[in-house]
Amino acid sequence: xxxxxxxxxxxxxxxxxxxxxxxxxxxxxxxxxxxxxxxxxxxxxxxxxxxxxxxxxxxxxxxxxxxxxxxxxxxxxxxxxxxxxxxxxxxxxxxxxxxxxxxxxxxxxxxxxxxxxxxxxxxxxxxxxxxxxxxxxxxxxxxxxxxxxxxxxxxxxxxxxxxxxxxxxxxxxxxxxxxxxxxxxxxxxxxxxxxxxxxxxxxxxxxxxxxxxxxxxxxxxxxxxxxxxxxxxxxxxxxxxxxxxxxxxxxxxxxxxxxxxxxxxxxxxxxxxxxxxxxxxxxxxxxxxxxxxxxxxxxxxxxxxxxxxxxxxxxxxxxxxxxxxxxxxxxxxxxxxxxxxxxxxxxxxxxxxxxxxxxxxxxxxxxxxxxxxxxxxxxxxxxxxxxxxxxxxxxxxxxxxxxxxxxxxxxxxxxxxxxxxxxxxxxxxxxxxxxxxxxxxxxxxxxxxxxx
Amino acid sequence: xxxxxxxxxxxxxxxxxxxxxxxxxxxxxxxxxxxxxxxxxxxxxxxxxxxxxxxxxxxxxxxxxxxxxxxxxxxxxxxxxxxxxxxxxxxxxxxxxxxxxxxxxxxxxxxxxxxxxxxxxxxxxxxxxxxxxxxxxxxxxxxxxxxxxxxxxxxxxxxxxxxxxxxxxxxxxxxxxxxxxxxxxxxxxxxxxxxxxxxxxxxxxxxxxxxxxxxxxxxxxxxxxxxxxxxxxxxxxxxxxxxxxxxxxxxxxxxxxxxxxxxxxxxxxxxxxxxxxxxxxxxxxxxxxxxxxxxxxxxxxxxxxxxxxxxxxxxxxxxxxxxxxxxxxxxxxxxxxxxxxxxxx
Numbered sequence: 001x002x003x004x005x006x007x008x009x010x011x012x013x014x015x016x017x018x019x020x021x022x023x024x025x026x027x028x029x030x031x032x033x034x035x036x037x038x039x040x041x042x043x044x045x046x047x048x049x050x051x052x053x054x055x056x057x058x059x060x061x062x063x064x065x066x067x068x069x070x071x072x073x074x075x076x077x078x079x080x081x082x083x084x085x086x087x088x089x090x091x092x093x094x095x096x097x098x099x100x101x102x103x104x105x106x107x108x109x110x111x112x113x114x115x116x117x118x119x120x121x122x123x124x125x126x127x128x129x130x131x132x133x134x135x136x137x138x139x140x141x142x143x144x145x146x147x148x149x150x151x152x153x154x155x156x157x158x159x160x161x162x163x164x165x166x167x168x169x170x171x172x173x174x175x176x177x178x179x180x181x182x183x184x185x186x187x188x189x190x191x192x193x194x195x196x197x198x199x200x201x202x203x204x205x206x207x208x209x210x211x212x213x214x215x216x217x218x219x220x221x222x223x224x225x226x227x228x229x230x231x232x233x234x235x236x237x238x239x240x241x242x243x244x245x246x247x248x249x250x251x252x253x254x255x256x257x258x259x260x261x262x263x264x265x266x267x268x269x270x271x272x273x274x275x276x277x278x279x280x281x282x283x284x285x286x287x288x289x290x291x292x293x294x295x296x297x298x299x300x301x302x303x304x305x306x307x308x309x310x311x312x313x314x315x316x317x318x319x320x321x322x323x324x325x326x327x328x329x330x331x332x333x334x335x336x337x338x339x340x341x342x343x344x345x346x347x348x349x350x351x352x353x354x355x356x357x358x359x360x361x362x363x364x365x366x367x368x369x370x371x372x373x374x375x376x377x378x379x380x381x382x383x384x385x386x387x388x389x390x391x392x393x394x395x396x397x398x399x400x401x402x403x404x405x406x407x408x409x410x411x412x413x414x415x416x417x418x419x420x421x422x423x424x425x426x427x428x429x430x431x432x433x434x435x436x437x438x439x440x441x442x443x444x445x446x447x448x449x450x451x452x
Numbered sequence: 453x454x455x456x457x458x459x460x461x462x463x464x465x466x467x468x469x470x471x472x473x474x475x476x477x478x479x480x481x482x483x484x485x486x487x488x489x490x491x492x493x494x495x496x497x498x499x500x501x502x503x504x505x506x507x508x509x510x511x512x513x514x515x516x517x518x519x520x521x522x523x524x525x526x527x528x529x530x531x532x533x534x535x536x537x538x539x540x541x542x543x544x545x546x547x548x549x550x551x552x553x554x555x556x557x558x559x560x561x562x563x564x565x566x567x568x569x570x571x572x573x574x575x576x577x578x579x580x581x582x583x584x585x586x587x588x589x590x591x592x593x594x595x596x597x598x599x600x601x602x603x604x605x606x607x608x609x610x611x612x613x614x615x616x617x618x619x620x621x622x623x624x625x626x627x628x629x630x631x632x633x634x635x636x637x638x639x640x641x642x643x644x645x646x647x648x649x650x651x652x653x654x655x656x657x658x659x660x661x662x663x664x665x666x667x668x669x670x671x672x673x674x675x676x677x678x679x680x681x682x683x684x685x686x687x688x689x690x691x692x693x694x695x696x697x698x699x700x701x702x703x704x705x706x707x708x709x710x711x712x713x714x715x716x717x718x719x720x721x722x723x724x725x726x727x728x729x730x731x732x733x734x735x736x737x738x739x740x741x742x743x744x745x746x747x748x749x750x751x752x753x754x755x756x757x758x759x760x761x762x763x764x765x766x767x768x769x770x771x772x773x774x775x776x777x778x779x780x781x782x783x784x785x786x787x788x789x790x791x792x793x794x795x796x797x
Contacts, residue, residue, distance in 0.1 A: 016787055076787070083681065084787060093679065097735030100679040109675040110734040117734075 002102060002115055006078075008125050009099065013081035019130050024071035025064040026138035030145035032063020037149020041156035056153055060146060085125050094118050095125065203263050204233065223267060230267070234260050419443040463669045464732055466661035467493075473518040473657040478511055479648065480641035486730075487630050487747055488515055488606065492666065493673045493726035496629025496719065497585050497605040499570075499620075499751065503612060506634045512566045512606045514657040519666055521563035521602065526581075528573035530616065534580035538590045539597075555592055560584050563600055563663070567607040571617040581605070582624045602666050622710070622754060629719050630744075631751035669729065676725035677735040683721060685777050686741055690717035692773030693753050701772035707759030708769055712752035719748040738778070745774055 036059030040052065076084065082095040089095075098118030101111035200215035210229060217226040237257045245253065422443065426436050467489060474485050484500070488511060491498045500508050509525065516523035526537055539558035545551050559565065560581065567581060584590050585605050590597045607628070609620075625631070637645060648655060692700050693711030704711065724740035731740075750766045 020787060074787075076783075079679070079681065080783070084783065092733055092739075093682075093735060093737045096679045096681060097677045101677055108677060109672070110677055114677055114734050 002119065004122055005095075005098065005102065005115070005118055008122050009078045009081050009085075009095070012085060012125070012128070013076050013078055015130055016081060016084060017075045019135060020074050020076075021068045021071045022135055023138050024074070025068040026135070026142040028067025028070070029060055029064035030138075030142040032066075033060035033142065033145040033149040036060055036063075037145075037152045040149075041152040044153065044156040053150070053153060056149055060149065064142075085128060088128050089121060089124055091121055094121060203230070203260070207233075227264065227267060230260050230264050234264075415443065415446050419447075460668070460672055461732075463661075463665045463672070464729065466665055467669065467730055469660040470515070470518040470657075473660055474511065474514045477514040477655045477657050478507055479644045480637050481507060481511065481634065484511060484632055484634055485515075486727075487632050487744075488512075489730060490723050490726040490744065491629050492519075492602060492604050493669055493729065494629055494719075494722045495602065495604070495670055496722070497607070497627065499625065499628040499631045500606060500608040500634055501611050501631060502608070502634030503610060503636075506636065508606075508608050508634060509566055509568065512564055516564040518657040518659060519563075519661050520659040520663060521666075522600070523564045523566070524559040524562035525566040525568060526559050527568045528570050528577070530572060530574060532573045532577050534577050537577060537581050538584060538592065541593055553593075555595070555597060557590075557597065560590065560605075561597075561599060563602050563604065565603075565605045567605055569610055570607040571609040571619055573618065575618050575621070578618065578620060578624065581607075582620075582627055586627050602663070602670060625751045626713070626715050628751060629723065630747040632747050673722070673726045673729050676728050676733075678721055678725060679735065681781060682724070682736055682738060682741065685738060685781055686717045686720040686724075688777035688780060689720065689741070689745065689770075689773050690714070690749070692776050693749060693769060701769070701776050703764065703772050704769045707755055707762075707764045709754040709756040712749050716749050716752045720744060723748055738781075742774065746770055 033056070036056045039059075040056045044052065079096060079099050082099045083093070085091075086093045086095050094114065095118050098115050101108060101114050104111070196218035197215050200211045200218060203214055204210040210233060214226055214229050217223070217229065234257060237253050237260070241250065241253050241257070422439050426439065471485060471489060475482075478485060488498060492515070502508060512525075513523060515521070526532075535558065537558050537560050539556050539561065541553045542556050543551055544554040570578060570581070573581075584599060588599050588601070588603055590599065609617075647653075690712045691697055693704055693708060693716070694700055695705045695708040695711060697705075697711075700708075700711075720741055721736070723744035724736040727740040727743060728734070728736040746767055749770050753766045753769060755764060755766060755769075
């Protein structure tokens, strides 16, 4: 083949194939960017870690690469390049014919003459250039798709930011998580043992020492120490976050920070539940003894009529059934305690706290009165004698009245599911916190009653 | 063309002059004349179809005059015998006293043969002529007599008076390179025809080319370059007219009874080469193929009853097949767009 002709055709072919590859890469990148943007945004909107922009960029790039790869089937050979030049030069397919002549060794009568004619065209052929406009158009489409994909991901990041919490779904999930966490913390505080170890480990999964300290604090009922531990851990995380860590590390620290916050909230919930029993208002002075009116906040002083009238200042009301609004009435037959011989003293700000006449009580376990604002040592549950409920006649059964059938049901079969239903209902209906505490304590007591 | 091709250039120039001479006699009918010249270069035969009085005989006669070719005309009738076309063996007595058999060549032994109303002769006579066309020789009593070269049969048939005719079998129609439909002249052409024929002016085509030059051109026609892409396109078009092919256009599969065979593709390429040569080019192009598409293929495709009922034409199916073949040769979308929008630096 004549060198000059071969050179021009080869160069034209390379240029055209580059155009084809780029065009196809842009054409494929556009839908890939859009689809991956929607995918990543959707995953992020569900609260999952989808890799964010990195995944999106990788998928878009993969689309472009696949397009370029697929374009190989459309690549032109030299005859194709000659045909393209023929169309542009309007030379009656002279270059195509010349290529055919040269490939067969110029054995035809007119082959050399044709090649000569083709060579005369080469200066014009060398001047032919591929238009950039189609590529620019396709590139603009791809860029637009990239921008849309990126914007979608950005939007999804905004809507799933932890501090936002504007959607009902997110709120509901957060509420459920908090309830579960609070229940776990409450169990850890009240039961100690394995529950405390698990709760502590969940708080500090990466720090055994802190987990051990937390477990010990839980077991020994030192909630203030536990709060200090959480606070210290939070400060450590804040310090790390201030150090501009990598994206992945930042996310992990943020999650840990959030977890610690949840734990602190859960501890507060649990503590409130713990104190609620003794925080009864003393409005019904007739029946109450010395109601410990100390609460976490003034609002925790509960105006339940008659509540807090049992047991004269036992420091463990959350373990008692007396949280129910009609506790006073029930306390009488079951408590069998020496009810208050002292009037309850309300803590400062605890509206319901107050003095009242001494209640009557019978013989019973324990006696005492809690001073407002001073908890002293909080003793963990130690077993015998700590419950104020009397065993029912048949502790394994509730007496439920269902029409037309034997309504007796094993308590063990009902307690767990009932508790779940109650939790779900509380979460769904947005029950005020103080009522939630009562309900939760009720089921806790019930489960303990079953175990006996 | 360079100096080496000068004789060829002179021959091509001679063809152009012959065309001008024919145009002196024939008003209009440019395409018919072009196709006749192309067929002459391809050594093919042409079937003209048209009503009487459109100048078919005059075209052939003028062609023969301008190219200095021997011309004969055979009027086909139902009682025409093969020997009336091919020639017959006669008893003759030479200078000596012995009697002998002598072959007397028929009118087919000419360079240009006008077979007028070929469909009126019996199939036997038709076959005799068509065999001679194909073999370019006449065999009588076991002896073969080659026909003169160049040899071109221009047959005509009247599409109106079909009663008492013997339509040519498909296998024999296939032997014609082209089937040309001669239409009525337009108003301007008719006025010019009237001017020429109603006065005392008698135009006559002058001889401008020798027989040997024509033979050289016939040889050169086959040496015109056809690129592989062009051959591929011709093959695609011919195959695309076959209804049994799954890849054929939808209308072809539905309306065609049978399509063009290898002779159709050969006709396309050869005619494209001849057209290129007449235009002074050494390579055939897709435009050449497209210009001869219909006359080269229309008699090689048969429509089914449904097509006739729905008014589908053979030309429609050819157009579908050609469009499909061209689409297969289209560039990638990106390149096509670049080709449309790009410019010369």
